[in-house]
Amino acid sequence: MQQSLRKRAFKKAIKEKVILMIESGNLFVRPLKKEDAVHLVKWLNDPEVLQWYEGRDRPHDLNKVYEHFYECDNRVIKNLVMWNQTPIGYVQYYPLSEKEKRIYGYKRDESLYGMDQFIGELSYQDRGIGTQLVNTVAAFLFNKLEAGKVVMDPQLRNPRALRCYEKCGFRPVRYLKSHEMHEGKKEDCLLIEKIRSWLKLNEWKQSLENAIEQRNWSQVIILLEKEKTxxxxxxxxxxxxxxxxxxxxxxxxxxxxxxxxxxxxxxxxxxxxxxxxxxxxxxxxxxxxxxxxxxxxxxxxxxxxxxxxxxxxxxxxxxxxxxxxxxxxxxxxxxxxxxxxxxxxxxxxxxxxxxxxxxxxxxxxxxxxxxxxxxxxxxxxxxxxxxxxxxxxxxxxxxxxxxxxxxxxxxxxxxxxxxxxxxxxxxxxxxxxxxxxxxxxxxxxxxxxxxxxxxxxxxxxxxxxxxx
The missing domain is CATH 1.25.10 (Leucine-rich Repeat Variant)
Known part of the structure; x- marks a missing residue:
């Protein structure tokens, strides 16, 4: 009975989440719309993006974008990432299935969410926006969907992504050998997780670092004022x-x-x-x-x-x-x-x-x-x-x-x-x-x-x- 109630609450949360937006300063995340497909086609034909997401052997035309992002797995909430109203990337989050929990070694009753993301506009990379995106979505999952943990499994050959996730408070859990097929080769990955309590302890620090990276001095002042006695x-x-x-x-x-x-x-x-x-x-x-x-x-x-x-x-x-x-x-x-x-x-x-x-x-x-x-x-x-x-x-x-x-x-x-x-x-x-x-x-x-x-x-x- 308790498990059934949990599942119903889970589905309700996911349904409500489809219409909710996520905002943090200049960052804006909203559910993917049909007209956003053109942006995905552009990004998923760029070798600089594909080498880390999907693979350079898998460029996407419009049909493939519709197939992969609009017509599959309803439990995955797909979103467009915008910066000052300019589309710059993609992020998705989803509750882990029982099969995924079993593969990763988690218990069935744990409230776990996974997330994946990329910045498609290269001019917006290396500006701290990726860090802000991961922090913002993770906070959203903790505070709105009451996730106990947020997990990811980045490839070990992507040190830039690993540094970003470490900065966001994610910690390694286990090594995943030959875990992901990418460009015709099985790549080793690393299971990482962020626990809800870590976010509470580090949220102010992470928000401060984001504000400083973005030169958002108004936000620095807001964060200072929150700490005044x-x-x-x-x-x-x-x-x-x-x-x-x-x-x-x-x-x-x-x-x-x-x-x-x-x-x-x-x-x-x-x-x-x-x-x-x-x-x-x-x-x-x-x-x-x-x-x-x-x-x-x-x-x-x-x-x-x-x-x-x-x-x-x-x-x-x-x-x-x-x-x-x-x-x-x-x-x-x-x-x-x-x-x-x-x-x-x-x-x-x-x-x-x-x-x-x-x-x-x-x-x-x-x-x-x-x-x-x-x-x-x-x-x-x-x-x-x-x-x-x-x-x-x-x-x-x-x-x-x-x-x-x-x-x-x-x-x-x-x-x-x-x-x-x-x-x-x-x-x-x-x-x-x-x-x-x-x-x-x-x-x-x-x-x-x-x-x-x-x-x-x-x-x-x-x-x-x-x-x-």
Missing amino acids: KHAGSAPAATKRKVIKAILKQWKAYSDVLWAGAEFLGDSESPSAKEVSAHLIPEVYEFYPEECAQLLHKIADDANWEVREWGASGCCEILTERFEKFYPVMEVWKEDDSENIRRATVLSVMYASKSLDESYAPRLLKIIEPLMKDDSEYVKKNLGAFAIGDGLLKRYPEHVLSWLKSLVGFDDETVRCNVAMVFSAAAARSYYKEGDKLLAQLEKDERNTIQRAVKKARRNLDKAIRVT
């Missing part, structure tokens, strides 16, 4: 790093494509996309310096604080890798009207100092020095204790201590306050003797802000004294 309002950092890695893997060698992607993502409304853009920009700065600087400026001045952090990190990458080219940009940014940009300059210098040797110290301090008198609370919060105390002082102690001594002679309240705050950082405890001397000069200043800064620094340095 309620707390941060953006995707987790690990997810964004995966996206950056995937984009660079595909397009790092193509600066024009990479810049187009960085620009599109950076100009979007998505915080996650802007953050990804900030770490793509350093890869193309050499080729588009002015455009990259303008986009980074926009990201570093974003209303979202997390986006600004990623923007500053992107600036650091460029300053580290292309110091001479980006240094003039930093000199301009330190005078910018926006406190966000001035703060980004501070952070860029601090982060870059971790990778640059002490020969760079004088020029980095030259950028920082005008900001020591910046009245912005946002800049001050990130300058004395953080950027200098926990950053530059650790990296270039001799240079920084000498520089701080010169600044103590300034009467500017903000400058003197920032000098004192340097020694409120934990890393500054290693220099408590030098700090003690500087603070002794500053504590004579009766201005309240300086007195508070000195007391805070003293409490920090006292911890070092107690330890020793």
Whole structure:
């Protein structure tokens, strides 16, 4: 009884499927129509197609196309593949018969579907469309027909197809010796399968790879937005790093494509996309310096604080890798009207100092020095204790201590306050003797802000004294 119900549901699903379409971005799959036969005739007379599908000894005229694609095996659902409404190929899917299950070693009650496909228009090959097609149809079979597994048996002599299927999540099951007659010879094949659970685990990754391959930056943004958390309002950092890695893997060698992607993502409304853009920009700065600087400026001045952090990190990458080219940009940014940009300059210098040797110290301090008198609370919060105390002082102690001594002679309240705050950082405890001397000069200043800064620094340095 249960098996009978399953069969009826199975037939109903197949019947309904005949009228359903499958879509994914620019990809469109619909049931084969009679007027589509002309496309099949064209493709199945092309030796480049026939060498992998049907065989070059079996070209199809119109009669043979009707015989093989319109008048046989009703359980096979035959479809035309279209890209932007242009017919480019063929795909079919079907429930495995009991005989096929027995040959492949599967159980009778397993819900299994097979699929076969080819891209007939050669200009659409090697563009990632085949991968997208296989992923899309497999997802359709899992989600709509509730297939437990999707199987294929490609010939072992077709490495391009095998790589595509592996990328789509198919795994080898067994070797099929002399399995398929092709061009007068029995070819060895490989039974491969994709299990429904694998699709759930890899669907997002596969969709991302498809979008990147097709340069569909809008879809990349959609996928990023799907991953955003309620707390941060953006995707987790690990997810964004995966996206950056995937984009660079595909397009790092193509600066024009990479810049187009960085620009599109950076100009979007998505915080996650802007953050990804900030770490793509350093890869193309050499080729588009002015455009990259303008986009980074926009990201570093974003209303979202997390986006600004990623923007500053992107600036650091460029300053580290292309110091001479980006240094003039930093000199301009330190005078910018926006406190966000001035703060980004501070952070860029601090982060870059971790990778640059002490020969760079004088020029980095030259950028920082005008900001020591910046009245912005946002800049001050990130300058004395953080950027200098926990950053530059650790990296270039001799240079920084000498520089701080010169600044103590300034009467500017903000400058003197920032000098004192340097020694409120934990890393500054290693220099408590030098700090003690500087603070002794500053504590004579009766201005309240300086007195508070000195007391805070003293409490920090006292911890070092107690330890020793």
